[in-house]
Every structure is written in C-alpha cells, then in structure tokens.
Amino acid sequence: MRKPREALAEQSGQSKRLRVSSNIGENVFSIIPVEALAEQSGQSKRLRVSKYLRNFEYGGKHFLYHSCLGNPIEVVEDYPDFIEAINSGVTLEQLNVLPEIKKEVEQLIELSLVEFSDEPDLIERGIIENDELIETGKLVNMLVLDVSTRCNMGCSYCNVHKTQDKHDINGGLMDFDIAKKSVDEYIKLVIESGKKTASISYFGGEPFLNYKMLKRLMRYVYSLRRIYPQLSIYHGVSTNGTIIDDEILKDLKDLEVRVAISLDGLQLDNDQKRSFSNGKGTFWIVEQNLKKLVKQKIDVEIVTTISEHNAFSIPKFVDFLVDIGIKDLSLKSCAYRDYEDNQRRDVYEAVITGVHYAKKKGIRAREGHGDLDYTRGCQGLGGILCVEPSGDVFACPEGIRIKLGDFDSLSSIPKKSQEYRFVSSRITGNLPDCRGCDVEGLCRGGCAGQSEYNFDDIYKVDKSACESIRRNIKRNLAIRASFD
Structure with missing residues (x-):
C-alpha cells in the first residue's frame, strides 16, 4: 500500500x-x-x-x-x-x-x-503538417495588395525602400483590373481549400496615394460579402496616417475597413524616424487623424516599430493611446541584429515590459507578428500572397524577393509553384544551422527577408548574432515568467 x-x-x-x-x-x-x-x-x-x-x-x-x-x-x-x-x-x-x-x-x-511517451516528435510533426497545409492551400491566410509603391514619407528604417533600391524595382500604382483579378483568384483559393475566412490587406508604400482605384476596390471587396455569404471576408489598410480626408474617413466607415496606422511613439520619438520626404515630422497630423478615426468608431490598430530610441518610452505612449481611445497595439523590433548585446537586452526587456503595461491598461497589445506557432517566424513564409502593381506575386510585402507566380493564376500558386514551396518550407526543423539550438523554435533563424538581403539566401542564418540572441531570449523568458 x-x-x-x-x-x-x-x-x-x-x-x-x-x-x-x-x-x-x-x-x-x-x-x-x-x-x-x-x-x-x-x-x-x-x-x-x-x-x-x-x-x-x-x-x-x-x-x-x-x-x-x-x-x-x-x-x-x-x-x-x-x-x-x-x-x-x-x-x-x-x-x-x-x-x-x-x-x-x-x-x-x-x-x-x-x-x-507515445507522443510524436514536435518538430517532425510540424514539418509534416506544414507540407499538408502547402498542398491544400490552407497555409495562405491573407492576400496583400501592394496598391502603391509610392510614399510621401522617408522613414529611415523602411525595408520597402531598401529592397526596391537593391532589386531596381520601379515604384508604381496598381490598376483596378489587376487588383480585382487578384481578389477573385484569392477567393477561389479560399473556397477550394475549404477555409471560411478571407482577409485582404491594402498595402504600400502609401495606399492612399492611389485612392481613386483603392476606393473602387474597397467597394468591390465589400460587395463580395453578399455574393459569398458562406465566407467571413475582412479587409484592412496599412497606412502612415497622414492622408485621411473626410471622403476617405466616410468610405472607411461605410465599407467597414480596418485601419493599421504606423506611429512610433510620442512626437519626439516618432519624428526622429518617421518624417515626410522634406524632413518635417508627422506626429501632429497622425494624432489628429487618429482622433477622427476613433470618433467614427473605425477599428484602428497602432503599429509601432521599436528601436533603442523609443523602447523606453512605451508606457508614456500607451497612456497617450488610452486617452485617445485606441484598443490595439502591435510592437515590433527594428533591425535588432544590428544592436550590441546590451542594446538587444535592454530593447527586448522594454518591449516585453511595454506589452505587459499596455495589457494592464486595457489595450490588446502584441509583440512582433502576433500569435504564430513555433514553426515560422512570420506570415511572409507562406501565409501571405502579395501582389505588386506589376501583377507579380511575392511572399512578403517588405522583404523576400522570390517571385512565386502571377496574379491571374494566383489560386494555383500553393499547389504548382516550386518557389512557393521553397519559401513556405523555411520553418523550424528545416534550417540545418538551427537544429538542436536552445531557442530553435523561438528565434526560427531570424527574418528570412533579412537573410536574403544580406546573403541572397533565405535559409542562411546570421551566426554572428546567435549567441547574443540566445542570451537575450532566455532573459526575456525569465521576465515573462515573472508576469505570468
């Protein structure tokens, strides 16, 4: 006994x-x-x-x-x-x-x-499940339409400008025919894959610089809800928040468009990195437009790029957002691999602490790319199909420059494009340099777009930063444990 x-x-x-x-x-x-x-x-x-x-x-x-x-x-x-x-x-x-x-x-x-003891290996299971998602098209969660590669701002850290300079991509405006056909192909893919939700994002550059076309497109996407009642169709726009007049404001409300606005803190912090092409700061006009959007009860998320210049002001920025009435905040780190070890540590800790503070204040705050699983670090590895003004389809609106296919056959890309499979397979377990690492599914080899930009190979890992990143991730885990 x-x-x-x-x-x-x-x-x-x-x-x-x-x-x-x-x-x-x-x-x-x-x-x-x-x-x-x-x-x-x-x-x-x-x-x-x-x-x-x-x-x-x-x-x-x-x-x-x-x-x-x-x-x-x-x-x-x-x-x-x-x-x-x-x-x-x-x-x-x-x-x-x-x-x-x-x-x-x-x-x-x-x-x-x-x-x-009878459970299958987590990483091996993830690779098998990823292959199945690729084959069925279910891995694709969003269509991104790069409706304008032009922008009225000159942000110092902009990846879009960086990749355009390197690959000599001409900026341009998407026409309605390419946009509409891309949407139709995406809806076809959603239905064929058996999914019930379709998400469409209008991206740039600055999308509102192509507003005549965008307005027509938003109306078309909104009309699809009646044509496909079996689907939940969402659409949203990512904007710098400086070009929102009364017409745009009314259309966003009437067509139920979600809005993501980039803002990097209060005036001093934001205007250091985010300014108009002439060098003038943008905070004052974004603040006014935010208040207009909230007054109209339009869903707004603030996207804040964090670096050493604004990481330690997050609580004050959160208080500002609470006063305005903002409910959603996304914090993402900028070029953290360029930091010294102590900078990584301090910025990481500030972000985690800032997310915790925002949640205590009633804001739905998230770090990085949100609630993704351990296999991939961002949706740009198969979760997104991004159409540029030319009609070329890529995996990421900001980084990876591997062409996956063309807009008029977008629905067949997951099943037929070897390039899509190559990009989508860049997951935990398929990076030889990362196998067995103490943070294998937490770092996931870092940003694939950054790897391509630095090495012309999305599978190549920047080993020079590995030890420092391991130390900092462990520090952050300790901080998280104290919050749980």
Missing part, C-alpha cells in the same frame, strides 16, 4: 528527495521521495520530460522552458531530481494519491515541458 503524503514527506535517510517549485502558486511541488513516484511500472500513459526542455539561471533564479514553445516556469535549484523522477516511468495514474502533485504535473503537460 502506498504511504500517505505526510508519511512520504517525513521520510529521511538515504532516500532521494524531490522538490520543484514554480512561481504559479505557493508550494507548487512538495518534498517527496522519487521512489514514491517511480515505484510502479508497466502502466499505460507513462510520462517523460520533453526532449526540448531546457534550463537556465537568471538573476539568481532557475527556470525551465521549451526550446520551441517558450512556456517558461521558475523552479528551485534541485529540479534535476524531479526530471529524473519523471523520466523513470511515472504515470498520471500513480499520482492519483498525490492530487496536488498531479495537478502541477498536469500544468507542466499543458506547457509541453512534460509529455506522454
């Missing part, structure tokens, strides 16, 4: 003892002998520690995390005893007499730090 928990906790002598603690609750794991967990064998559903479990120490504390999923948790120093106990063949059934311990083990299972 198994001894009661109190008796187990009182045992002493040579018996190996286990103690694991977490910041989730008080006395998460009690002191119990390993033998009490592992004495039975042969039962089904044996547990094991994930092969992707890693550990590190930061600030005098010990943490466990998953190298693909993150999921950090704080533990006490003698956690290796716990790992040994789990790997000895314990089952959930054995833990029924220790309900508090079982509850915490179940939490570790939920975090994927502990798993059942």
Whole structure:
C-alpha cells in the first residue's frame, strides 16, 4: 500500500528527495521521495520530460522552458531530481494519491515541458503538417495588395525602400483590373481549400496615394460579402496616417475597413524616424487623424516599430493611446541584429515590459507578428500572397524577393509553384544551422527577408548574432515568467 503524503514527506535517510517549485502558486511541488513516484511500472500513459526542455539561471533564479514553445516556469535549484523522477516511468495514474502533485504535473503537460511517451516528435510533426497545409492551400491566410509603391514619407528604417533600391524595382500604382483579378483568384483559393475566412490587406508604400482605384476596390471587396455569404471576408489598410480626408474617413466607415496606422511613439520619438520626404515630422497630423478615426468608431490598430530610441518610452505612449481611445497595439523590433548585446537586452526587456503595461491598461497589445506557432517566424513564409502593381506575386510585402507566380493564376500558386514551396518550407526543423539550438523554435533563424538581403539566401542564418540572441531570449523568458 502506498504511504500517505505526510508519511512520504517525513521520510529521511538515504532516500532521494524531490522538490520543484514554480512561481504559479505557493508550494507548487512538495518534498517527496522519487521512489514514491517511480515505484510502479508497466502502466499505460507513462510520462517523460520533453526532449526540448531546457534550463537556465537568471538573476539568481532557475527556470525551465521549451526550446520551441517558450512556456517558461521558475523552479528551485534541485529540479534535476524531479526530471529524473519523471523520466523513470511515472504515470498520471500513480499520482492519483498525490492530487496536488498531479495537478502541477498536469500544468507542466499543458506547457509541453512534460509529455506522454507515445507522443510524436514536435518538430517532425510540424514539418509534416506544414507540407499538408502547402498542398491544400490552407497555409495562405491573407492576400496583400501592394496598391502603391509610392510614399510621401522617408522613414529611415523602411525595408520597402531598401529592397526596391537593391532589386531596381520601379515604384508604381496598381490598376483596378489587376487588383480585382487578384481578389477573385484569392477567393477561389479560399473556397477550394475549404477555409471560411478571407482577409485582404491594402498595402504600400502609401495606399492612399492611389485612392481613386483603392476606393473602387474597397467597394468591390465589400460587395463580395453578399455574393459569398458562406465566407467571413475582412479587409484592412496599412497606412502612415497622414492622408485621411473626410471622403476617405466616410468610405472607411461605410465599407467597414480596418485601419493599421504606423506611429512610433510620442512626437519626439516618432519624428526622429518617421518624417515626410522634406524632413518635417508627422506626429501632429497622425494624432489628429487618429482622433477622427476613433470618433467614427473605425477599428484602428497602432503599429509601432521599436528601436533603442523609443523602447523606453512605451508606457508614456500607451497612456497617450488610452486617452485617445485606441484598443490595439502591435510592437515590433527594428533591425535588432544590428544592436550590441546590451542594446538587444535592454530593447527586448522594454518591449516585453511595454506589452505587459499596455495589457494592464486595457489595450490588446502584441509583440512582433502576433500569435504564430513555433514553426515560422512570420506570415511572409507562406501565409501571405502579395501582389505588386506589376501583377507579380511575392511572399512578403517588405522583404523576400522570390517571385512565386502571377496574379491571374494566383489560386494555383500553393499547389504548382516550386518557389512557393521553397519559401513556405523555411520553418523550424528545416534550417540545418538551427537544429538542436536552445531557442530553435523561438528565434526560427531570424527574418528570412533579412537573410536574403544580406546573403541572397533565405535559409542562411546570421551566426554572428546567435549567441547574443540566445542570451537575450532566455532573459526575456525569465521576465515573462515573472508576469505570468
């Protein structure tokens, strides 16, 4: 007969003892002998520690995390005893007499730090599932229409300008026929793949510099909701927020267009990086247009590019957004691989802290590209089909310059384009330089567009930054654990 928990906790002598603690609750794991967990064998559903479990120490504390999923948790120093106990063949059934311990083990299972012994390998499963998504077309989540590669601003960090300069792409305006055919092909792809949601984004450059065509296009997309009632069709525009007159304001409201506006902080921070072509700052006009959009109850998201110049002002910026009435904020880091190690650390920590602060203030804040899984770092690796004014289709509106196909056959690209498969397969597990890395599914090899720009190869990893990035990701995991 198994001894009661109190008796187990009182045992002493040579018996190996286990103690694991977490910041989730008080006395998460009690002191119990390993033998009490592992004495039975042969039962089904044996547990094991994930092969992707890693550990590190930061600030005098010990943490466990998953190298693909993150999921950090704080533990006490003698956690290796716990790992040994789990790997000895314990089952959930054995833990029924220790309900508090079982509850915490179940939490570790939920975090994927502990798993059942018959579960398939996470990365191998991800590669198989990715191939299936490519074949069916279900990997595509959005159509991006680059309606104007022209812009009235000259932001210092703009990737669009960078890639255009390198590849000698002429700026231009998309015509309605190309835009309409692209939309029709995309809707065809959505229906054929069995998906129920279609998302269309009007991008640039500055989309409102081609507003005569864009207005006609937005009306057409809006009309498709009546033609395809079985689909949820969404459309939105990404803009610098400087060209929004009364006509545009009315159309955005009437046609239910979501708006993403780039704004990098309060006036001093924003105008350092985001200015008109003549050098004049943009904050004042964007602020006025934001207030107009909110007054009309138009869905608005603020997209903020974070670098060392504005990272530490995020809380003040959040307070400003709360006062205006903004509910959504996306923070993304700019060219972090160019930073020194201490800059990466400080900027990363400021972003994480800023997201947490924004959420406390009632803003739906997200870091980077949002809630993507461990396989890919951004939607530009197969999740997007981006049509340029010429009708050429690419994977990313800002970076990767591998042509996938043409607008008039867009619906067939996922199944027939080898270039699409090549780009879409750049996921965790398919990057040889990254296999086994302590942050394999958290870094994911960095930005593919940046790799192409630097090395002309989206699969090539910038190894010079790897060690620094590993250290900083672990620091950030420790910060996240303190917030959870």
